[in-house]
Amino acid sequence: MIGKKGGGPARAGASKAAPLKAGTLKDVADLVGVSVSTVSRALTGKGLIGKDTEERIRKAAEAVNYRANTLARGLKTQRSRLIGLMVHNLVGTSHRLLAELAQQRLGAAGYQVILSVTSDDPEQEARFLDTLENYRAEGLIIIPTGRNGARLARFAQAGVPVVVVIRRQEELELETILHANEEGAYAGTRYLLDLGHRDIGFIVGRADTTSGRERYTGHVRALKEAGLRPDPSRIHFGSYRPETGFRACEAMLGSGRPPTALFVANHEASMGAMKYVTEQGIAVPDQLSLLCYEDVPWFSWHKPAISVVDSGSQRLAELAVERLLLRLGEGAAPAPARPLEHRVDAGLIIRESCAPPR
Amino acid sequence: MIGKKGGGPARAGASKAAPLKAGTLKDVADLVGVSVSTVSRALTGKGLIGKDTEERIRKAAEAVNYRANTLARGLKTQRSRLIGLMVHNLVGTSHRLLAELAQQRLGAAGYQVILSVTSDDPEQEARFLDTLENYRAEGLIIIPTGRNGARLARFAQAGVPVVVVIRRQEELELETILHANEEGAYAGTRYLLDLGHRDIGFIVGRADTTSGRERYTGHVRALKEAGLRPDPSRIHFGSYRPETGFRACEAMLGSGRPPTALFVANHEASMGAMKYVTEQGIAVPDQLSLLCYEDVPWFSWHKPAISVVDSGSQRLAELAVERLLLRLGEGAAPAPARPLEHRVDAGLIIRESCAPPR
DNA sequence: CTGTTAGCGCCTTCAA
DNA sequence: TTGAAGGCGCTAACAG
DSSP: OOEEEEOOOOOTTTTTSSOOOOBBHHHHHHHHHOOOOHHHHHHHSSOOOOHHHHHHHHHHHHHBBBOOOHHHHHHTOOOOOOOEEEEOSSSSSHHHHHHHHHHHHHHHHTTEEEEEEOOOHHHHHHHHHHHHHHTOEEEEEEESSSSOOHHHHHHHHHHOOOEEESSSOTEEEEEEEEEOOHHHHHHHHHHHTTTTSSSSEEEETTTSSSSHHHHHHHHHHHHHHHHHOOOOGGGGOOOOOOOHHHHHHHHHHSSOOOOSSSEEEEHHHHHHHHHEEEEEEOOTTOOOOEEEEEEGGGGGGGOOOEEEEEHHHHHHHHHHHHHHHHHSSSTTOOOOSSSSSEEOOEEEOOSSSOOOOO | EEEEEEOOOOOOTTSSOOOOOOHHHHHHHHHHHHOOOHHHHHHHTTTTOHHHHHHHHHHHHHHHBBBBOOOHHHHHTTOOOOEEESSSSSHHHHHHHHHHHHHHHHHHHTEEEEEOTTTTTTTHHHHHHHHHHTTTOOEEOOOSSSSSSHHHHHHHTTTTTTTEESOOTTTSOOOEEEEOOOOOOHHHHHHHTTTTOSSSEEEETTTTTHHHHHHHHHHHHHHHHTTTTOOOOGGGESSSSSSHHHHHHHHOOOOOSSSEEEEEOOHHHHHHHHHHHHHHTTTTTTOEEEEEEOOGGGGTTSSSSSEEEOHHHHHHHHHHHHHHHHHHHHOOOOOSOOOEEEEEEOEEEOOSSEEEEE
């Protein structure tokens, strides 16, 4: 499988040098013949320093390869400048955008992001939250599994800003940013209904998550308004994975009496649904109208182009980071008295995958 | 755009508690009436401790909410347990897999990953490398821009294991894991040639990166073997972004005499190429054979299903993490004397997007 | 403007 | 089995 080849060109000198350790304040101080605190002041730009000494210190710092030790500094100042970010994967658009954006913006503000990809596993979440506490993380953006409320509560109690995203953490008063799930699912279902569909398959997330529950509610509301009774065999809850979509499709589309439309309101599951539909050669939208949730670029290149409920993930990510940044640092905003719950609007993007039932 | 609503249910007590600070060794010691060192030993499991005192210490630790301060410990032990990971985005399959896998595996081994998404920007890379040094990161996995050799060299000199991935860092002897670029591009081009194509458009990465150069070489080798002379107007180098593909398509396919096949050997650019081809309604493979590089799930659901050169990203990510892990920690393997260069094999996945020229 | 002093929280000899 | 002492590298009063 793997070939090994020799390395690149030999660079004389580089590999022979003694392990080059980073210098410390003391190293610099000794070299210049001045006290550590003077060096500290000169290098951090605080306090008044003689022009001349400053220059000599700067030179010496260079010479001894001085690198401010963030750990030591953090110990002293009680500021780690570390932010935790917990997502469940990096495939889902909202999760990915969150990771990219958080790292970029927080990095620009002088913070570093410690990442955790937990596959929605409460145990991994627990461990991650523990290590974050140990690192004295100064902030946290998290898509919670919902099973570690106690640990999460500790952050808030310790005064560490927490921004909960995508799902609510029940029983805890934490600032939360959510998609407008009910509205999104309502709009999607309504669209299908208006097209004339009376038998709609609905694939959604876990019933014990905010988005799963709310999207379900929106769906049912639309059905009822149209005078339809929700049919349990047409509604599939499931975890946020492609298999969920694939299995649900097998159950509904493999049956003798398939629905005329399918609304996959679970982003990860939509990947599995797409797979099933393609493999089975089901004609979209002639044979089946297909509506997904949360846009990805290739949906518009697909044939037919896939219509979706756009959940506004970019905005959600921006808002999450923005809110955290506001509450970070010294003179920052305190936690909102009554923790705010923000909603990011959803929108319907109509392309080619839905049509009236034949 | 955004609606604000009141928070969830009020949880009595939770919000009123005084900021719950994490306890220190001293807090525990004071409570038990014993010295800090005893507590330290008891809690870290080193040294012999009286069964009874150990129990009391454990209880007290709980009571004062003791959390080992990783920063302090790191300062003392000179081990941050922090690993840097630098990728250019999280969309590209290889980058994303690297991030997911690194976090998972390293996390399981007791390390935390500091992430940086740099968009291939040397300045951001420089800043990130600096902060990593400051945090005393113990290891690094990086897709280098190639412009910060000096900074990268410092890690190696300081004895910090560095694993370079996807592109080589020229002039530095660092352990490196690469795709079999030349072979992959050769195989892809050869496939198109065997199908009968004589006029092939080729979109590839930057000429100053390993993958860009090597894929170009493989492509040209196949052409020459087939008795063809590479035509500069059919070869487009460009950065790893969708626009690269889109623009190159405009140039080649918008002309009066378009090629009969297009080989996009630049993963990010293939997204732009797909967009162009779809927008222009170009029939694949009838009008144009399309071959991409690096597989993504939806390529197989696309109509027609997209043929690709699979670069083995999963294996590459695994190998990278594996190698780093081997060199991490105390009794770990030293840097290979002659830094190894690993190659991960590529494979051709034939689907439906390529056909003989009409 | 600069030096001294005193820790931040932890680990680790060295004695008891 | 336990305690005392020292120091990792840095910052922040407080004196000079």
